[in-house]
Amino acid sequence: MHDIRAIRDTPAAFDAALARRGLPPQSAAILALDEARRACILAAETAQADRNAASKDVGKAKASGNEAEFNRLRALVAAKKDEIASLEDEAKAKDAALSDVLATIPNLPADDVPVGADEADNVEIHRWGTPPSFAFAPREHYDLPAVKDGMDFETAAKLSGARFVLLSGAVARLHRALAQFMLDVHTTENGLTEVNAPVLVRNEVMYGTGQLPKFGEDSYQTTNGWWLIPTSEVSLTNIVNDTIVEESYLPRRYTAHSLCFRSEAGSAGRDTAGMLRQHQFEKVEMVSITHPGHSDDEQKRMLRCAEGILERLNIPYRTVLLCTGDMGFGARRTFDIEAWLPGQNTYREISSVSTCGDFQARRMNARFRPDGGGKPEFLHTLNGSGLAVGRCLIAVLENGQQADGAVLLPQALHPYLGGKTQLTAEGALA
Secondary structure (H helix, E strand, O other): OOOHHHHHHOHHHHHHHHHHOOOOOOHHHHHHHHHHHHHHHHHHHHHHHHHHHHHHHHHHHHHHOOHHHHHHHHHHHHHHHHHHHHHHHHHHHHHHHHHHHHHOOOOOOOOOOOOOOOHHHOEEEEEEOOOOOOOOOOOOHHHOHHHOOOEEHHHHHHHHOOOOOEEOHHHHHHHHHHHHHHHHHHHHOOOOEEOOOOOEEOHHHHHHOOOOOOOHHHOEEOOOOOEEOOOOHHHHHHHHOOOEEEHHHOOEEEEEEEEEEOOOOOOOOOOOOOOOOOOEEEEEEEEEEEOHHHHHHHHHHHHHHHHHHHHHOOOOEEEEEOOOOOOOOOOOEEEEEEEEEOOOOEEEEEEEEEEOOOHHHHHHOOEEEOOOOOOOEEOEEEEEEEEEHHHHHHHHHHHOEOOOOOEEOOHHHHHHHOOOOEEOOOOOEO
């Protein structure tokens, strides 16, 4: 949500920031609606003052025996009551209309975000590891002999339709081990607090993190109105929804391993093979809630937390700064981490780490009380994948594949797999 006062003070800057996202100017329409709303409020206040004055004079007219004046004033008080109610209703309607407009406008990009139209304009800032060299043509994850029996798309389609998978046996255990490994690193070394949060949430919770009202079609809603979360960012960030915390409470750093659900509306034909783009998937999420002065440093910290997971798994990756045209609705700045997938011979996104500034906090009315006193201020919120478990499984399988169809597993996972070091061509841990 945007600060209407900032738009009033610097409308040209607001429009210029929107232009960097490829959007037309909107300040004039917003300010016209805001002015109409404020005019209704002022008119209602003026009418209320007139009513209060007339109410005082009613008694005087009655006491003086001036029946005509008494009746006139009493009629005026009644008329003003109706006028006030009408003006207040109109002000509420215009306020709701203004909120609706502001709720559909994306966050303004930070000054250092490159201007661009799409992912082709993203800027690579870091690369780690060397893609493995194979003496054979590397396969995609779903074609590996090692996962033939443990990664079942046909049965999943029978159960649920396209873009679902049934993992079993050693592959399911490897998937679980990855999530456990991520959580352990984040909680014991990266200072995050583990949370097991609901995956069904209310409308206002989805609104708080920006999924509603504009992107409802991307998520699933139950018949009784709950929403299935597209990411546990929704649950974790809303911990401070409609709350004022003490400055000493900050920063709060959370992590959660959860199921996530996305309809993938508008993505027909994209990445339909294998596990890359699913309606149901698992993710280890990171969320930070910080003082405004610390959020940029916190984003760098979160980025290193996510990159560190891939480095421990010995997965080559690159980090890119997203351009304005590829950035998500609520983000002020986003770094994507892309893991190397030999089967596709390219890097593919495995994590996005975003700072939202006070954009989500305004929608949630989440604030903190400064230690030195003064008015409560809006918090800053950040989120990032640490990592997407299914995509991490893909990266581990493809980078570790061997000529005989087996998969060598990263050393960091051995303790989580009972000391086993590979997935055999027959699909067993050994």
